[in-house]
Amino acid sequence: MGNSSQIITNTFGILTAGGDCPGLNAAIRGVCRAAHDRYHMKILGIAGGYRGLISGDLRPLQPQDFSGILTRGGTILGTSREKPFKSTEIGEDKVKAIKENYHKYKLDALVVLGGNGTNTTGYLLAQEGLNVLGLPKTIDNDIEGCERSFGFHSAMAICTEAIDRLHSTAASHNRVMVIETMGRKAGWLGLYSGIAGGGDVILIPEIPYDIKAIGRHLKERAKTGKTFSIVVVAEGALSIEEAKMDKKDRKKFHTETAVPSIGYRVAREIETETGMETRATVLGYVQRGGIPSASDRVLATRFGTTAADMLARGEYGKLVSQIGNEIGPVDLSVPAGKTKKVPRDDPILDTAMAVGTCLGI
Ligand code: F6P
Numbered sequence: 177m178g179n180s181s182q183i184i185t186n187t188f189g190i191l192t193a194g195g196d197c198p199g200l201n202a203a204i205r206g207v208c209r210a211a212h213d214r215y216h217m218k219i220l221g222i223a224g225g226y227r228g229l230i231s232g233d234l235r236p237l238q239p240q241d242f243s244g245i246l247t248r249g250g251t252i253l254g255t256s257r258e259k260p261f262k263s264t265e266i267g268e269d270k271v272k273a274i275k276e277n278y279h280k281y282k283l284d285a286l287v288v289l290g291g292n293g294t295n296t297t298g299y300l301l302a303q304e305g306l307n308v309l310g311l312p313k314t315i316d317n318d319i320e321g322c323e324r325s326f327g328f329h330s331a332m333a334i335c336t337e338a339i340d341r342l343h344s345t346a347a348s349h350n351r352v353m354v355i356e357t358m359g360r361k362a363g364w365l366g367l368y369s370g371i372a373g374g375g376d377v378i379l380i381p382e383i384p385y386d387i388k389a390i391g392r393h394l395k396e397r398a399k400t401g402k403t404f405s406i407v408v409v410a411e412g413a414l415s416i417e418e419a420k421m422d423k424k425d426r427k428k429f430h431t432e433t434a435v436p437s438i439g440y441r442v443a444r445e446i447e448t449e450t451g452m453e454t455r456a457t458v459l460g461y462v463q464r465g466g467i468p469s470a471s472d473r474v475l476a477t478r479f480g481t482t483a484a485d486m487l488a489r490g491e492y493g494k495l496v497s498q499i500g501n502e503i504g505p506v507d508l509s510v511p512a513g514k515t516k517k518v519p520r521d522d523p524i525l526d527t528a529m530a531v532g533t534c535l536g537i
Pocket residue numbers: 194195196291314315316358359360411
């Protein structure tokens with residue numbers, strides 16, 4: 177880990193792309209501090225994700241730029257959901273512009289902090305001959321090849337606190353409280369915060385729900401004297417009926433049901449099925465804002481300093497990942513184009529059921 181051997185990377189660019197999350201600045205600081213202090217590398221900050229690399233919005237980062245940012249939410253570099261490969265001719269122009277700027281600014285490497293989209297683009301740029309390192313950021317924890325992304329722990333803590341707060345008001349009013357978390361394709365956040373918050377029902381995209389089974393569960397609870405219930409629903413959850421529909425029919429169904437999101441729909445379905453008074457709360461962007469948890473600060477810092485070590489060794493084309501308690505590289509082809517979903521045999525599902533949680537089936 178020292179700096180005695182030859183340092184392969186002299187100059188690198190760093191960007192944050194996709195949805196923001198707590199821990200991005202801690203990771204930026206980790207990469208930049210170690211790269212600057214240990215390896216004396218030159219760092220260029222790229223504004224607004226891949227958009228800044230396309231337009232050439234790069235500026236040198238000095239130690240004062242990455243000082244005092246460990247605890248700050250968001251990203252000092254800004255972000256966007258720009259996907260340079262996702263279009264035809266224009267897309268090709270964007271990739272061309274990225275390659276031109278990479279060479280114009282004399283970058284030896286590119287460090288990209290992001291989720292599935294960001295790391296997929298990173299992989300494709302590596303295929304185009306650029307030296308790329310990815311860092312796993314997302315509150316969804318759905319990056320293939322990585323046990324835990326930074327941002328997840330902070331978001332889980334926010335969701336859990338929200339569930340705790342909704343618990344007491346649910347109990348006071350004898351209501352069913354539906355809480356919608358983020359997680360369009362994978363249900364990790366809803367599942368973990370649901371377990372942490374003692375959810376009576378947890379619905380995730382990986383397990384299409386049966387409203388009859390939910391109704392039975394809530395009525396059984398009521399029979400045993402429980403006067404309220406907590407239902408945690410991940411944004412991408414869907415019913416067994418919807419799971420059978422093709423994309424077009426599902427879209428039509430969503431328009432017809434005319435509810436702003438799944439949380440409201442499940443609340444309405446529960447009221448119809450059980451007659452119990454039900455309320456919905458959508459946590460939304462509050463899950464992605466604010467300071468990172470202590471755990472995410474450590475994780476993001478570990479990812480960052482490991483990335484600096486890898487830059488020094490010239491170990492490119494990798495995602496800096498966490499497997500068990502180890503931080504290390506996996507090939508960027510592993511997360512590219514994939515989503516890490518909750519497997520049906522994941523022991524955490526059995527844990528949830530063992531404490532009496534209904535998973536919608
Ligand atoms: O960062 C991923 C995510 O949190 C998803 O769970 C959610 O669907 C998405 O962001 C929404 O973010 P935006 O509105 O910024 O696209």
